Amino acid sequence: MKIYLIxxxxxxxxxxxxxxxxxxxxxxxxxxxxxxxxTMQREGLKSLFDISELAVMGIFEVIxxxxxxxxxxxxxxxxxxxxxxxxxxxxxxxxxxxxxxKALRKKKLGIPQIHYVAPQVWAWKKKRARTMxxxxxxxxxxxxxxxxxxxxxxxxxxxxxxPVIESTIIYGNKxxxxxxxxxxxxxxxxxILPGSRKNEVARLLPVFLNAAKKFYQTNPNFVFxxxxxxxxxxxxxxxxxxCDLPLIVLNTESDRHDAxxxxxxxxxxxxTVALELAMIDVPHLIAYxxxxxxxxxxxxxxxxxxxxxxxxxxxxxxxxxxxxxxCTEDKxxxxxxxxLKKEDLYERQIDGFQKVKEILGFSEQTPSSNAADIIFNIVxxxxx
Numbered sequence: 001m002k003i004y005l006i007x008x009x010x011x012x013x014x015x016x017x018x019x020x021x022x023x024x025x026x027x028x029x030x031x032x033x034x035x036x037x038x039t040m041q042r043e044g045l046k047s048l049f050d051i052s053e054l055a056v057m058g059i060f061e062v063i064x065x066x067x068x069x070x071x072x073x074x075x076x077x078x079x080x081x082x083x084x085x086x087x088x089x090x091x092x093x094x095x096x097x098x099x100x101x102k103a104l105r106k107k108k109l110g111i112p113q114i115h116y117v118a119p120q121v122w123a124w125k126k127k128r129a130r131t132m133x134x135x136x137x138x139x140x141x142x143x144x145x146x147x148x149x150x151x152x153x154x155x156x157x158x159x160x161x162x163p164v165i166e167s168t169i170i171y172g173n174k175x176x177x178x179x180x181x182x183x184x185x186x187x188x189x190x191x192i193l194p195g196s197r198k199n200e201v202a203r204l205l206p207v208f209l210n211a212a213k214k215f216y217q218t219n220p221n222f223v224f225x226x227x228x229x230x231x232x233x234x235x236x237x238x239x240x241x242x243c244d245l246p247l248i249v250l251n252t253e254s255d256r257h258d259a260x261x262x263x264x265x266x267x268x269x270x271x272t273v274a275l276e277l278a279m280i281d282v283p284h285l286i287a288y289x290x291x292x293x294x295x296x297x298x299x300x301x302x303x304x305x306x307x308x309x310x311x312x313x314x315x316x317x318x319x320x321x322x323x324x325x326x327c328t329e330d331k332x333x334x335x336x337x338x339x340l341k342k343e344d345l346y347e348r349q350i351d352g353f354q355k356v357k358e359i360l361g362f363s364e365q366t367p368s369s370n371a372a373d374i375i376f377n378i379v380x381x382x383x384x
Contacts, residue, residue, distance in 0.1 A: 001027060001379065004085035005034040005045065006076065006100060008054040008093030010196040010229045011272050013037030015116065015163050015368075016091050020045065022368035026376065033083050035076065038230045039253070048079055052198075052231040054096055069096065077103045080111070086379045087112045094119040101135035112378045116140040116371060118157070121149050129153055138378055140371050143313075144359075158374055161367030162360045164275045168253070172261030172280070180258075181248055183223050188264045190215070190336070191282070192226045194236070195269035201232045203289050204327070205239050208267050211329040215336060216245055223248065225263070227256035265339045267332055274319060275309045278353045283339035283346055287322040287332060310356045318352035320345075 003023065007016040017039035023030050024043075036045045049072060077100065080088060088104065088111055090097035101113050118141040121129040132139065133155035140160050141147055147157035183189065192212060194205040212224050227250045228236045237249055250256055260266075260277065266284035268274050277284045286308050306312050308319045320335045322328070338345050365373075 001030045001376075002083060002085040003030060003032055003034075003375070004080055004083060004088045005032055005036060005040065005091065006089070006093075006097060007034075007036045007040060007091040008051055008096045010037055010039075010051075010231055012092040012117070013039045013051065016040045016045075017043045018163060018166060018366075018368040019089070019091075019116070019371055022366065022372040023375070026369075026372055033079070033085060048076060054093065073099050073103060076100055077107070080104065081107070081109065084109075085111060086382075087114060087375055089114045089116055089375060091115075092117040098135060105135055110382075112137050112382050114138045114140065114375060114378065117142055118146045118150070129155075138374065140374060142367070160370035160374065162275070163367050164272065164279055165360055166366040166368060167257075167276055167279065169257045169260055169276050169280060172257035172259075174258065174262035177255070177258035177262040180255075181223075183262075187221050187223050188219075188340075189259070189262050190222055190224050191259060191263040191266035191268075191277075191284075192224055193266060193268040193273050194226070195271070196229050196231060198232055198235055200269055200288075201235050201239070204269055204287065205236065207287065207289070207327055207329060208332070209240065209243050209245070211267065211332040211336075212245055213243070214329055215333055222246070225250060225259045227259050265336055267336070270307050270321075272309070275356075278310050278319075278356050281350055281353050283349055285320040285322060285332065285335045285339075287327040289324055289327045310352060313356050313359050314352055316352075318349045 005016050005020070007013045013036050016036050020032055020040060020043040032045045034045060035048050035051060037051045041047055054069065054072070090100060094115070097115055104111070104113060113136045115136045118139055119128060129149045130153045132150060133153055137156065139150055139155055139157040141157055142162045144159050147159055150157040190212065192208045194201045194208055216222060224245050224247045226236055226240065226247065233251050240247055240249060250259055260282060261280055263282050266277050266282050268277060268284050268286050270286045270288045274284060274286050306317060306321060307323065308321055310319050311317050311321065322331050
C-alpha cells in the first residue's frame with residue numbers, strides 16, 4: 001500500500017509522524033511518499049521539498065511567497081500522478097492542501113483524498129464547510145464538536161481525537177533535564193516559546209526576550225529555555241546570541257518535553273504548544289502579534305471570543321491572551337508574577353486544565369490509530 005502524505009508545517013509534521021507509526025503498526029508493508037519535516041523523515045518519508053517554504057502566515061508575509069508556493073503545488077501534483085498512491089492524506093495547512101486537492105480533482109485520478117485536521121470554520125469562513133465535499137472524500141477532526149459543521153454539507157467527517165493526548169510530553173523528566181544542563185536545585189525555569197514560523201519568531205521573540213531580561217533583574221535565580229524546531233532553530237540562535245541571559249536553546253523533541261515538565265512558568269505563542277502546557281499543568285500565558293493589516297482582517301472576519309484552545313473548549317478565559325497591542329513586556333511580566341505567586345488566576349488555570357483534559361478524553365486507541373483505521377478502511381472501500 002502506498003500513502004501520499006502532505007504536511008505543511010511543524011505541527012502537521014509531528015501529527016504525520018505519529019500517523020505513520022500507527023499505520024506501520026497495522027500494516028508493515030505500507031510505503032510513504034510526499035512532503036514532511038524532520039519528524040516524518042525519521043519515520044521513513046523522503047520529502048519532496050523542505051516544508052519551511054510553506055510555513056508563512058499573515059497577508060503581507062504570504063503575498064511574496066505566492067509564486068514559489070504555486071510552483072510547489074504543480075510539482076506535488078505531478079509527483080502524485082507519477083507515484084499513483086492508494087490514498088492522499090493532507091495534514092492541516094488547509095490553504096495549501098486545498099489547492100492540491102482541487103488540482104487533483106480536476107485530473108479525476110480516482111484516488112481517495114483525505115484531510116486530517118479540520119479548518120476552523122467555527123471561527124471564520126463558515127461557507128468553506130459547504131464546499132469541502134467537492135475536493136475531499138473524508139475529513140478527520142481533532143475535536144468532538146467539529147463534524148457537525150461539515151456533515152450537513154455531504155462531507156464524511158469523523159472525530160479521531162486530539163494528538164496532544166498521545167504526546168510523549170507527559171513522560172518528560174524534569175530531574176533528567178536539570179541534571180543534563182547543570183541547573184541548580186534552587187533555580188526556577190521559564191520556558192519561552194515564540195512559535196515555529198520564521199515570521200512569528202521575528203515578531204514575538206524580541207518582546208519575549210525583553211520581558212525575560214526585565215524579569216531576570218529581580219529574579220536572578222531563573223534559567224530560561226527556548227525549545228525550538230528545525231525550521232526556526234538558526235534564527236532563534238542568531239537572535240539570542242548576545243541576550244545576556246542564562247538561556248538554553250533546545251532542538252530535540254526529548255529535550256523539549258523534559259524542559260516543559262521542568263518549567264515553572266511559560267510564555268507561548270498561540271497554538272497547540274499551549275495545549276501541551278495545559279496537559280502537564282504548566283502555568284502560562286499566550287502572546288501573539290501579526291501585521292496591523294492582518295490584525296484588522298482578523299478582527300473583521302473571526303467569529304470567536306478566544307484564540308487559545310483551552311479557553312475555546314471551556315468557553316471562558318483561563319489562559320491570558322495578550323494579542324497585538326496587548327503583547328507587551330509589562331503585561332507579560334504582570335501575569336508571570338501572578339502565576340509564580342500562585343494567586344487566584346493560577347488556581348483557576350490549574351482547575352481549568354483538568355476540565356480541558358476531560359473534554360479531550362482518553363481512550364484505548366490513540367487518535368493516530370483511529371485515523372489510521374479510517375484511512376485504511378477508505379482504501380479498502382475504494383478497491384471493492
